[in-house]
Amino acid sequence: MTKPTLNDLAAFAAVATHRSFRKAADTMGVSRSALSHAIIGLEERLAIRLLNRTTRSVSLTDAGAQLLTRIEPVLLELDHALDTLSEARGAPSGLLRINANKSGARILLRDVIPPFRERHAEVEVDLVSEGRLVDIVEQGFDAGVRLFEAIPEDMVAVKFGGTVRFIAVAASSYLLDRGTPRTPDDLKNHSCIRQRLPSGKRYRWEFSRRGSEITIDAPGNLSLDDNDLLVGAAAAGQGIAYVAEPFAVPLLRSGQLVEILADWCPAIPGLALYYPRNRHMPSALRAFIDILKETERARKADA
Template identity: 65%
Template structure:
């Protein structure tokens, strides 16, 4: 049997992680057909089938799962060894993959990424923005950035922004016409501007007071997927919106909107960069965290309101 190359095994690991030839090929910078050919060659060399292929997806065979479980620690150890060599040279190198919501990615681009790229030119930064939460380990990311409440409990998290608070707001004219809700359950009798999350689900408004937590699927004829649009709709008297306080601050101060149920709206942890403590932390990620800690995001000067995808 001809032994497969390290490159072939690494390619198999990427395909197994992404469950997609297209995404894996994009990550590796090669064509989908070239990657598919490489996987067929690997299967021929080993004399076993590793992947189930359909027109829409890729999955592992039992043999493929066993191979992946065996080679993953070895590939991780190799990455750690090569990374330690980079440290001996004094500068991080290689790639750094970070998954973040679109708003979080926007903040990183504005406050951290330019300095990072200028300081560490040998690092290739792959910043992937998407609304849905993913398993960063399973998907091959070094780190993720999300609001604190969305960070998995088994991750190491670094706070990088101030707290965020969500408020229910409405126009004064709306409240004069329909009255002001006194407790969250009163919202069931109101016109609410609902929010569609990036995952496609509608957001259930979350309230808390004295240890009591309530999540309400509010009624409403209007659903939007953007906080700024929700603020505009609420200011126009179309109903009650539930949005980050920073988003509505100008209109609140101008009296165009009124905050309601404030006693039920405590602040929540802001943005967190998180990563697995069970894997080797590459020097490129350690350098990124160090730069974050010295940035204005860490100093609390940046609002994370745009980064919410709950």
């Protein structure tokens, strides 16, 4: 039996972890066809099937599950050793993958990534921006960015960007025609522009004042899945939108939007970068967090 190469075993581990050739290929930066050929070659050399494959799913055979259990710690330790070597050279290198929501990606691109790239040119940054909350370990990311309150408890979180407010906004023309809501309960008599989450569910609007909390399934016959589209529709007089304040600020300043129910929209903990608690931290991620903390200290000093 010809012994498999390290690349073959790493390819198998990626497919087995993601249960998907597409996701594994994206993580490894290779084509799906190349990855498929590598797995076929590995199975031929070992003379045993490791994966059950259909057009819709990938699952482990018993032999594949046993192999993954044995090689995962070895591959992880190898990554650790190579990362330690990188630290000894004094310069982080390799690939740093971060999954972020759109607002988090904007802040990182504005404040953190430019100085990080200047100091650590040998690190390739792969920033993926999407609305859904993913399992960063399963999807092959080193870290993620989401609202602090949405981060799983088993993760380490590093807050940045300050607090955030979710606010209700509408065009002056709409308010002149329909009246201005004074309490969240008044929204039942208005046309609200609803937000559809990546999960398919509609976002329920949350308000709070002096310890009183209200959650509303806002009424309306228009649903959108993007914050920029929400504020654009509100500015066009289509109804009331409820969004994170930074998305509405430009149109509030220009007068195209008006904030309503301001006293029902307190600030909440904002964004945080998070990563697995019990895994070795790559030197590239450690360096990224150092710069993130630097920019956060500077932001607080200027506030």
